[in-house]
Amino acid sequence: MTLLVVHARLITVAGDGDGYVEHGWMRVDEGRITAIGAGEAPEVPGAEVLDVDGAFVAPGFVSAHSHLFTSGARGLGVDSTLYGWCDSMLGLMSHASPEDYYWSSLHGSLDFIANGTTTAFDFTDPRIPWEPMVDGAKSGAGALRPIEQQLRQIDAKHDAGLRFINAASLDDAVGTDEEVLDRFGLMVDHVRSLDPDLALGAAIMGAVQWSPRPNAAELEVAAMRRYGVLNEAHFLETREEVELQRSKFARYRDAGALELGLIFGHFIQTTPEIIAEAAAGGARMSWQPASNGRLASGTADIPAIRAAGMPIGIGLDDQACTDVSDPWQNMRMGIYAVRAATGDPASALPEDVLRMATLGSAEVLGVADRVGSLEVGKYADFLVVDPRRPDMGPLWHPVRNYVLSTSLRNLTRVYIGGELAAEDGVSTNPLAARAVEEVHRRMPAVAAQWGQPA
Structure with missing residues (x-):
């Protein structure tokens, strides 16, 4: 045609x-x-x-950092920063079934498309449920959920007709190194079995920030090399335990992750030294302005990061912490936040931020030859x-x-x-009306059974 x-x-x-x-x-x-x-x-x-x-x-916009499964959990944790919000939103989702995850992810994917985002780097919810953070570390590790919980999130993006790169945690709190790597390979195989025009790749959800394993960075690098995948790490996002967060930068550096093109998601609580070393090492960044404001995380030093030569993409993040998947609103929040911080209107020009939200994101994700x-x-x-x-x-x-x-x-x-x-x-997707019905039925049912989150 x-x-x-x-x-x-x-x-x-x-x-x-x-x-x-x-x-x-x-x-x-x-x-x-x-x-x-x-x-x-x-x-x-x-x-x-x-x-x-x-x-x-x-x-179409390219979201370099997304959590589409959260579409049925918007408006939660509004009086909390990152970890309290996670307790509320992920506390609800931890009780969801694989089919609940499918419909919430489909709902989010179709919403992305209807609002102008046609490609997304999307993190599936880990198979080990979220546990509250205490003194900069997770308070425990629950049981590993069935792989269907993860695969159905992937299927939902495919069924929506969204182009995507799927990222998953190594869930390294359970199993030996080889068991962790083999388990991650099941996700990679599933993504690679789908239509390659939609399933653009697989990736790691970098989690050194929260992992109990001292070799977490080395394990992520081993997975990157074994499977030939990207790694985007949630890193230096929140204001809590900042010095502890910063100390973990050395783990990624020493493991060789920077030279493999590690993507730092958020990258707010940085230092000039960390920025310089990350950029020189070959790392990239994804910026989530609306989410960073919603969760009171702070404003990334975009002028300094750009000056260091680090490629930058923009993501819409969780639909449950951006709440409206509006890419224009997201860009404007970024422009305004940077200008307010610097006092310099030229520090965030509209055309530069538009490029970050489209071609810049595609470059960061390694798909600029296609989108x-x-x-x-x-x-x-x-x-x-x-x-x-x-x-x-x-x-x-x-x-x-x-x-x-x-x-x-x-x-x-x-x-x-x-x-x-x-x-x-x-x-125009034939599943769109049903996705709305299912999310409105399923998520309140989960809350009614397990308790209404804050």
Whole structure:
């Protein structure tokens, strides 16, 4: 099938400039972009023509850090920082069945798509349930849950039609080193058995921050090498036990994780020395502005991290700590937080943050050859954003207006692989209505059985 998009304000997020074409067109064949140009589009016999009538056409967002299974647990732990919020939200989810996880993850995946995120790095909930933190360490380790609890979260993303990289914890509190690595391989095998156009890869949920094992970093590096996967670690996120957190940086460094492209998720409570060493070592970063504000975690020193040369992507994080999976809101919160911290408007420009949330995330995740920008050869994952519904006023600087003035009401269509995936905030997936019904039935039932979380 050929799709021809015409009369578009193209935001390509490609090249050295701002990646913008005022009067543009784009051709899609078999789900991939095959041509982009300015002016009137060429005639293509038999093509389906999508006339966007002056709307923005931009790449789908790439969330570099997500927890989609939390979609049925929004609004919990509102008076808590990270660990108290985890007690509330993960305390509820710890009692969920594999099918509860499936429907909550499907609900979250479809919500991501309907709100403009077409690719996500997603952490499945570990098979060992969350335990409260005491003095910077988990208070214990529960029993290992069945692997279906993990695999059904993966299936949900696939069934939603979301492109994804699936990350899982090594759950290293149970088993020998070989048992831990073999168990992790079951997840990798499952991801690699799925449609590779959707399942873009597998990864480790780095957990040296919480692991009871002194060799946790070495074990994660062994898994990275054995399976050829990424590792994104929740690291230096919260204000609690900051010095203890910082001391664990050396574990990743000494294990050789930096040179393998370790991704630091959050990376807020840093020092100039840690930033310099991480960047020089080859590490990357994922920034979650809305989550960092919601949980009172702080503001990452984005100017210093950029100056050090560390690649940065942006993630929407948990739907239960961002609460609304709105990528424009997430970008603006980041811009405003950095500017408020630095006093310098140039420290966070809209076009720079847009790139982090699209192509920058794709680069951090190693999938920039397929997603993150509108370029020939990449998947045709794109958004149609109407600047007149509601009206943004004159577009003095279109790319900056796109970042600063867009609301979800302006998002009229979402395409994945050239196929319509959502329109006016409503998913086209045949499972969408059932996902809503299941989440509204299942999660209150879990709470009723095990106790309503705070």
